[in-house]
Amino acid sequence: MRLRAENLSKRFGGVAAVQDVGFDLEPGVVHSIIGPNGAGKTTLLNLLSGIYRADSGSIVLDDTELSGRAPHEFAIAGVGRTFQNLQVFFNMTALENVMVGRWQHERCNLVSALLRLPRMAREERRCREAAYELLEFVGLAVWASRDADSMPYGALKRLEIARALAARPKFLLLDEPAAGLNPTETLDIDRLIREVAARDITVVLVEHNMKLVMEVSQHVVVLDYGRKLAEGDPKTVSADPRVIEAYLGCSA
Amino acid sequence: MLAQYLLAGLTVGAIYALVALGFAIIYNASNVINFAQGEFVMIGGMASAGFVEAGLGLPLAALLAIGCATLVGILLEKFAVERARGASVVTLIIITIGASILLRGLATLVWDKKIHPLPGFSGEQPIVFAGATLLPQVVWVIGVSALAVALVWWFFNRTLTGKAMLAVSHNRLAARLAGISVRRVLLTSFALSAALGALAGILIAPISFTSWDVGIMLGLKGFAAAILGGLGSGPGAVAGGLVLGIVESLGAGYLSSAYKDVFAFLIILAALVFLPDGLFGRRAAERV
Amino acid sequence: MSSSPTASSAGAPQSGSRRGLLALAIFAALLPLALPNAYTYEIAILVGINAITCVGLNLLIGYAGQISLGHAGFFGLGAYGSAILASRYGWPPLLSLPVSTVLVGALAWLVGRPILRLRGHYLAMGTLGLGVIVSIVLATEDRITGGPDGMAVPPLKVFSYAIGGEKTWYWIIAAAVVLAVWLAQNLIESPRGRAMRALHGSEVAASAVGIDAARHKLHVFVLSALFAAAAGGLTAHYSGFITPSKSSFVHSIELVTMVVFGGMASTFGAVVGAAVLTTLPQVLTTLKEYEMVTLGAVMMLTMIVMPQGLVPTLEKAIAAARRKPV
Numbered sequence: 001m002r003l004r005a006e007n008l009s010k011r012f013g014g015v016a017a018v019q020d021v022g023f024d025l026e027p028g029v030v031h032s033i034i035g036p037n038g039a040g041k042t043t044l045l046n047l048l049s050g051i052y053r054a055d056s057g058s059i060v061l062d063d064t065e066l067s068g069r070a071p072h073e074f075a076i077a078g079v080g081r082t083f084q085n086l087q088v089f090f091n092m093t094a095l096e097n098v099m100v101g102r103w104q105h106e107r108c109n110l111v112s113a114l115l116r117l118p119r120m121a122r123e124e125r126r127c128r129e130a131a132y133e134l135l136e137f138v139g140l141a142v143w144a145s146r147d148a149d150s151m152p153y154g155a156l157k158r159l160e161i162a163r164a165l166a167a168r169p170k171f172l173l174l175d176e177p178a179a180g181l182n183p184t185e186t187l188d189i190d191r192l193i194r195e196v197a198a199r200d201i202t203v204v205l206v207e208h209n210m211k212l213v214m215e216v217s218q219h220v221v222v223l224d225y226g227r228k229l230a231e232g233d234p235k236t237v238s239a240d241p242r243v244i245e246a247y248l249g250c251s252a
Numbered sequence: 253m254l255a256q257y258l259l260a261g262l263t264v265g266a267i268y269a270l271v272a273l274g275f276a277i278i279y280n281a282s283n284v285i286n287f288a289q290g291e292f293v294m295i296g297g298m299a300s301a302g303f304v305e306a307g308l309g310l311p312l313a314a315l316l317a318i319g320c321a322t323l324v325g326i327l328l329e330k331f332a333v334e335r336a337r338g339a340s341v342v343t344l345i346i347i348t349i350g351a352s353i354l355l356r357g358l359a360t361l362v363w364d365k366k367i368h369p370l371p372g373f374s375g376e377q378p379i380v381f382a383g384a385t386l387l388p389q390v391v392w393v394i395g396v397s398a399l400a401v402a403l404v405w406w407f408f409n410r411t412l413t414g415k416a417m418l419a420v421s422h423n424r425l426a427a428r429l430a431g432i433s434v435r436r437v438l439l440t441s442f443a444l445s446a447a448l449g450a451l452a453g454i455l456i457a458p459i460s461f462t463s464w465d466v467g468i469m470l471g472l473k474g475f476a477a478a479i480l481g482g483l484g485s486g487p488g489a490v491a492g493g494l495v496l497g498i499v500e501s502l503g504a505g506y507l508s509s510a511y512k513d514v515f516a517f518l519i520i521l522a523a524l525v526f527l528p529d530g531l532f533g534r535r536a537a538e539r540v
Numbered sequence: 541m542s543s544s545p546t547a548s549s550a551g552a553p554q555s556g557s558r559r560g561l562l563a564l565a566i567f568a569a570l571l572p573l574a575l576p577n578a579y580t581y582e583i584a585i586l587v588g589i590n591a592i593t594c595v596g597l598n599l600l601i602g603y604a605g606q607i608s609l610g611h612a613g614f615f616g617l618g619a620y621g622s623a624i625l626a627s628r629y630g631w632p633p634l635l636s637l638p639v640s641t642v643l644v645g646a647l648a649w650l651v652g653r654p655i656l657r658l659r660g661h662y663l664a665m666g667t668l669g670l671g672v673i674v675s676i677v678l679a680t681e682d683r684i685t686g687g688p689d690g691m692a693v694p695p696l697k698v699f700s701y702a703i704g705g706e707k708t709w710y711w712i713i714a715a716a717v718v719l720a721v722w723l724a725q726n727l728i729e730s731p732r733g734r735a736m737r738a739l740h741g742s743e744v745a746a747s748a749v750g751i752d753a754a755r756h757k758l759h760v761f762v763l764s765a766l767f768a769a770a771a772g773g774l775t776a777h778y779s780g781f782i783t784p785s786k787s788s789f790v791h792s793i794e795l796v797t798m799v800v801f802g803g804m805a806s807t808f809g810a811v812v813g814a815a816v817l818t819t820l821p822q823v824l825t826t827l828k829e830y831e832m833v834t835l836g837a838v839m840m841l842t843m844i845v846m847p848q849g850l851v852p853t854l855e856k857a858i859a860a861a862r863r864k865p866v
Contacts, residue, residue: 071748103738353836472668
């Protein structure tokens with residue numbers, strides 16, 4: 001289950017947000033994509049999840065070419081994600097948010113929905129239980145029947161993770177999961193990421209929090225001005241003078 | 253024949269352009285589609301007809317009518333749109349639709365349900381020009397509309413108030429931080445749109461008469477023209493209005509006059525599907 | 541396997557709506573006791589017809605978060621479709637009605653694909669344009685449709701026994717309303733309904749879990765068109781006569797207003813909205829000249845004061861009152 005990006009490029013008007021970026025994301029390893037502000041990290045993530053269509057290049061999951069497909073097809077192929085600007089379903093409860101995540105794995109056609117066929121009730125119960133388990137996994141069980149719009153920010157970030165996990169993805173793209181969190185909450189995210197990785201899901205992290213990145217990932221890709229600047233394990237990358245210059249603006 | 257149709261299309265297109273411009277101005281300032289825009293057109297025509305029938309001279313009647321419509325526009329902003337700030341798109345649409353129904357109802361009470369004529373600005377003798385016969389009013393419509401559009405352009409691009417209004421349409425918060433009163437901009441935009449609409453109503457009344465429900469179709473077509481040109485674009489609205497008028501006229505002349513309105517809306521639909529941002533519109537990117 | 545929170549939240553929405561459906565059925569069964577004459581029966585039937593259309597429209601506007609300013613077009617097409625098949629081609633109305641409904645659904649499928657790619661005001665304009673085109677065509681093609689003066693419609697026949705009269709039709713429409721509400725509630729409470737609400741909450745997040753936004757929107761659009769067409773067909777055979785005004789822009793606006801007034805994302809709200817805004821003009825016919833002014837004022841005031849709509853606002857008020865210590 002390898003995700004390969006090759007020569008990905010995306011322009012917005014005159015700005016090349018991502019230029020010629022390529023890398024391999026091996027399974028069983030926690031990956032991170034880092035870079036200074038404006039480096040193109042979120043654009044890259046949006047490309048990898050199908051929200052943006054690449055101008056050129058390809059995204060291949062095992063042997064399947066994904067680029068050019070609709071976003072929901074990326075999800076069905078096994079790419080899940082969370083969002084930097086929360087995209088929680090505020091018009092539902094926490095439990096319902098996670099239940100939506102399980103959509104691909106439910107058999108529900110229009111006619112059986114309209115007629116409330118008994119098979120659906122069984123599916124619903126299963127769905128509810130599975131969703132509740134995921135809420136427990138991320139530590140949000142107490143919020144299950146509460147409206148999502150009454151939940152604090154940190155809880156919402158974990159809710160998005162639970163929802164993404166409900167889809168049983170092979171790759172989980174986390175867009176700045178620690179943004180806006182205090183040190184305690186960040187430790188929780190750290191632990192959560194490790195537990196997710198232990199469940200055989202390949203985590204890809206976009207993060208600014210260097211401490212988190214260095215501690216939790218085994219493979220780091222550095223972007224700068226839309227291009228891949230460096231790649232490797234955390235120790236090598238953090239010692240790379242080009243990386244240091246990109247972040248601090250002067251040679252070490 | 254072609255010249256005749258083009259001229260007719262240009263005439264009605266100029267009216268659509270004014271109405272569409274009104275839509276664009278209000279939308280830019282407040283993100284609201286003012287479904288009552290057509291009623292400003294109606295008020296312009298009906299009020300001036302009423303004043304003329306009461307004995308006033310046409311110029312004074314027209315001025316007063318524009319004043320009435322402007323007042324209604326300000327009241328609409330103050331008591332409906334202002335109160336519903338932050339409401340959803342659908343809610344705002346319903347409010348302005350309710351306002352249009354209210355205004356039409358008031359029109360039947362203040363005036364009546366009859367069709368009223370308005371005297372042409374410079375008589376009824378037809379002029380012959382480039383193989384086409386036209387009423388002198390047509391010259392007035394095209395000429396005054398062009399002048400109005402030019403004045404609006406000058407206002408937005410050369411005066412401080414106009415630029416302030418443009419600033420609000422680009423970024424409300426930043427405009428506020430720069431000391432611009434958003435409330436005042438909203439009021440001005442409604443007043444200006446109402447005046448433009450009323451002007452359109454007065455210009456067209458001598459040709460196609462006016463009545464309490466003349467605003468429905470004109471408002472719809474003006475809205476369609478604004479969308480065609482790209483919602484939020486002033487030049488787009490004007491272009492959209494002219495294109496719509498000409499297409500409609502050509503369709504009515506060469507294909508079928510019964511389906512005149514259908515051609516207009518078909519063009520709109522085609523434009524929406526194939527040119528999703530309109531002729532000049534800008535798509536706001538959704539940040540995820 | 542802890543299940544107490546899940547059990548209660550599993551119970552809550554289902555039992556609430558089941559009770560609501562039962563209440564609706566009981567109300568519909570008992571209402572005739574309060575209706576003194578044929579005229580009031582007529583109003584009740586009119587309410588029912590609008591309710592069916594609004595329940596479908598509410599799925600599109602309130603739950604899926606789309607907008608349609610041309611739904612009267614589907615209503616009119618359903619009416620005319622059944623009328624034309626029955627009177628010009630001699631079909632039995634029991635057949636022409638469902639066939640017409642299905643044909644309108646197919647049309648909605650065809651136009652829905654391109655139209656639903658639009659958003660917000662552009663979608664409003666697109667649906668508006670479609671509705672206007674339909675009403676103009678219906679009024680112009682007078683050889684088929686009888687033109688602006690309308691056409692006569694043969695009554696519904698069961699075993700060559702013509703169904704007519706307000707009392708009989710009341711029961712037919714009442715049953716149809718209960719059926720419509722049952723179907724809509726089933727959909728809303730199903731995973732598909734949840735997917736629909738997810739689309740409304742955040743389309744991008746919904747597609748990130750595999751929900752095909754375009755397909756779901758199309759399904760709801762077609763479903764709401766089917767509801768409107770069925771209601772139109774029923775109207776045609778009930779009143780025995782139809783005119784193109786049934787598909788007018790004004791009627792489309794009335795339908796949207798009923799949905800928004802009653803409460804979006806609330807099936808019962810749609811029914812209440814249809815009930816209030818259908819009976820209101822009837823009550824106001826005594827003040828005929830003030831009808832428009834009052835309707836417009838009601839629309840504006842409701843949206844300014846109760847932007848969520850009547851039923852959700854009442855629900856919230858009741859919930860707040862319950863929480864207050866007595």
